[in-house]
Amino acid sequence: MNLDERPPICFYYGNGHLVDLAEYPRVVLQPDFYSAAELAYLKGRGVQTLAYLTLSEDQGPPAVWQRPERNPDWGGAFVQVGHPDWVAHVVAQAKAALAAGFDGLFLDTLNVELTYPEDVPHLLTLVAALRTEAQPAYMLANRGFGMLPRLAELVDGVVFESFSARWTEEGYAPWPPDVLEFHAQIAEQLLGLQLDLFALDYADDPGLTDFAIRRARQFGMQCVVSDRALSRV
Template sequence: MLPIAFYYGAGELDRLSRFGKVVLQADFYTEGELSVLKARGVQTLGYLSLSEDVGPPAPWQRPERNPDWGGAFVHVGDPRWIAHVVAQARRAMARGFGGLFLDTLNLEQTYPEDLPHLLTLIAAVKEEAGPDYLLANRGFGLLPELADLVDGILFESFSARWVNTDGYARWPDDVLEVHASVAERLLGLDVDLYALDYADSDELADFARRRAGEYGMLCFVSDRVLSRI
């Protein structure tokens, strides 16, 4: 089996069955579909956002929104937000997911005061939802404590990125060097390491996979909206 896939569409059970782990939108799959994937040896991870809310207006939301995806930033330490996220995690696990994919962990440049609250939230999700596997997306401002709470860390856009809705490119050399230094730090942690890169050509995809392998990461390459398997 291939190691991991990130797919934010629906269905495609046969194609997803080629992977050991698949990250999926939690509401896009039924209990029956998740059972099929589990029977085929696939560990399903349900998407969970920890610092952005795409739902209706709520008291834990900040006025600011993510300019790329439109979700409202939140006060991570608000007890009502914590209860909301934990409830989402419990529902995903009850539906049959094998674990959770923790997204929107990069608060060090926007709301660094919320980093301790974010660690508390991750610990609450782990304890109260009981996932078999937790995969964190980046969250480098939470290191090294994060590595004690999760099983794996994903370096999204490690080597290549989308630059607009139509184009993809490798990072400039100075950014690649910064990413490499972070990757070397990750190698010293006792967690599984993955990379997710974005590309629209075989050449760029091969560059991303090769470079990820040099830093001990298993790499998956897709498009901006994760519609390719």
């Protein structure tokens, strides 16, 4: 495959662009931005649509499950993952997305081991509840390495976000060597699991893009390169 060919998946957090999205076999979309008719259009062209779902942060209005702390990058409130009302809220969102015509779910904000490690068991329980609700729909997890290997029994694939390249306040850049080595160790662990593997990297120039794609291939991952806002189709 040439480096400039379309990747096997598109992460797009905007709206519209149906004709362009139809060129991909699989797309991750914000469920509120697409109607049932638009999803049917994509399905009719052989596109598998996955609904974005956040599992440990909430962008909504104040609610009983929210913690006082917020994500400094995106502004969402961290949540008590095991709060029964949060669990019900997330499961309801998943059911609504699948009922609207989505083919599966993309599970985001799974790195609670870095913020509230005590929530890791609750997050696994929530993922298991979604697996039960969504079966046999496709489920793709973003990172969630603190839940391995159990997570691999519940999802169909894993995305390694910022595997090689990231965005910073100064722009896009590769990770320093020590972080690249740490990520490589995790990638080798993922290779031993029966999962679809993807890398989602951030770059804005050909050199960094090429670096990310080639490095992902070394670890059996298909690579997607986008901008910070995931606005590219």
